[in-house]
Amino acid sequence: MKFPRIHTLKEIAEIINCQYVGADDFAVHGMNEIHVVEPGDIVFVDHPKYYDKALQSAATIVLINKEVDCPEGKALLISDDPFRDFNKLTKHFRPFVAANTSVSASAQIGEGTVIQPNCFIGHHVTIGKNCLLHANVIVYDNTVIGDNVIIHSGTILGADAFYYKKRPEGFDQLLSGGRVIIEDNVGIGALCTIDKGVTGDTTIGAGTKIDNQVHVGHDTIIGKKCLIAAQTGIAGCVVIEDEVTLWGQVGTTSGITIGAKAVVLGQTGVSKSIEGGKTYSGTPIDEAREKMKQFAYIKKIPEILNKLK
Numbered sequence: 371m372k373f374p375r376i377h378t379l380k381e382i383a384e385i386i387n388c389q390y391v392g393a394d395d396f397a398v399h400g401m402n403e404i405h406v407v408e409p410g411d412i413v414f415v416d417h418p419k420y421y422d423k424a425l426q427s428a429a430t431i432v433l434i435n436k437e438v439d440c441p442e443g444k445a446l447l448i449s450d451d452p453f454r455d456f457n458k459l460t461k462h463f464r465p466f467v468a469a470n471t472s473v474s475a476s477a478q479i480g481e482g483t484v485i486q487p488n489c490f491i492g493h494h495v496t497i498g499k500n501c502l503l504h505a506n507v508i509v510y511d512n513t514v515i516g517d518n519v520i521i522h523s524g525t526i527l528g529a530d531a532f533y534y535k536k537r538p539e540g541f542d543q544l545l546s547g548g549r550v551i552i553e554d555n556v557g558i559g560a561l562c563t564i565d566k567g568v569t570g571d572t573t574i575g576a577g578t579k580i581d582n583q584v585h586v587g588h589d590t591i592i593g594k595k596c597l598i599a600a601q602t603g604i605a606g607c608v609v610i611e612d613e614v615t616l617w618g619q620v621g622t623t624s625g626i627t628i629g630a631k632a633v634v635l636g637q638t639g640v641s642k643s644i645e646g647g648k649t650y651s652g653t654p655i656d657e658a659r660e661k662m663k664q665f666a667y668i669k670k671i672p673e674i675l676n677k678l679k
Contacts, residue, residue: 371547371569372400373463379431379445382412385462386455391437392445398431401459403589405607405625406570412459414452453535457545460569464547467493467511480517492528498554510566516554516576524561527552531568531588531606544568546588553577559584559600575612587624599636611646 379396383389399410404420407413407429414433415424424432425441432440433447433456440446449455473479473491480499485491489507498517503509507521510528521527527550534541548567552558552574559582566572567589574580575594584598587606592598597615604610605624615633622628622640629646639653652661 371402371460371464373398376410379447382431382459383447386447386449386458388455389437389448390446391440391448392431396431396445400569401456401463402429402569403567403607404429406589412447412456414456416452453542453544460545460547464512469493474511486523504560510550513550513552513566515552516556518555519552519557521558522560522562522582525558526563528566529563531565533568533588533606548572548589550574553594556580562586565606581618593630614646 377398378394379390379392379398380394382398397410398412401412404413404424404427407427409428409430411429412431412433413424413427413429415421416435421438430443431445431447433449433452435449435452437446437448469492472489474493474495476493477491477495479497482500483497485503486505488505489503491509492511494511495509495513497515500517501515501519503521504523506523508526513528530546531544533544535544546566546568548569549571550564550566551571553576555577556574557579559580561582562580562584564572564586565588570589572586572589573591575592575596577595578592580598581600583601585603587604587608589606590604590608592610593612593614595613596610599616599618601618602616602620604622607625608622609627611628611630613631614628617634617636619637620634620640626640626643628640628644631647632644633649634640635649635651635658638651638655640655644650644655649658650656651658
């Protein structure tokens, strides 16, 4: 998430009421999660195991719960609870604003676009030309939809990320201030849910087609001309490269990459990154041809046991 203007380190420290290490006028451009940070961004870290990763990341401002040696060219924000204060920044720069109409006055809707009854279009949404949103589609704030996009009934774009910190009193949610980006010529079926990024974007690439009842987690990037069949569940921070096919009921773990033109057969559990250009199946996942051999061997086990008697 980039801020509306460049802020100083001192201004940010005043918002969350914390100490800092660095020049008062050190430039702060935005905030982001560690896997997508850029120079000028704030990243947060609250466990010693991940200090080095945060300090050596592209982020130039580290919101941390202990004063440590600050790398050259970077700054620190010292907080007793970085998770809490990261949420404070999200609330400050991307606050929730209640709507009093089904289509926000700040929404921009392109020529030729049709919005069927009972849709909700939130604040600062942009929808391109010649789109069709069927009845009961929900589009949360700040979503961007390209041209020639079709979205079927009951689909929700921009729900919060499923991201929690366990505390003694229960689970504390990391607030979502990111967006959903739907590029040109995308088709999305009925009853799909596409979560917005925590601070970045969840992106569906141009020409991709998504079947009914598909879930896409926060900060996932789906490439161009992919096919995703019904009841697939894609976790957060997944990268799916161009022209990938995921058949029905595929499930993925978070933070993995599925290579270009990979085909994943139905009910496969994608528990690790996989190369492109191959066909996969099974749980645990393997190349489909190898998986079929394994199943054939398993079928022979009773015959082998009978011979041993």
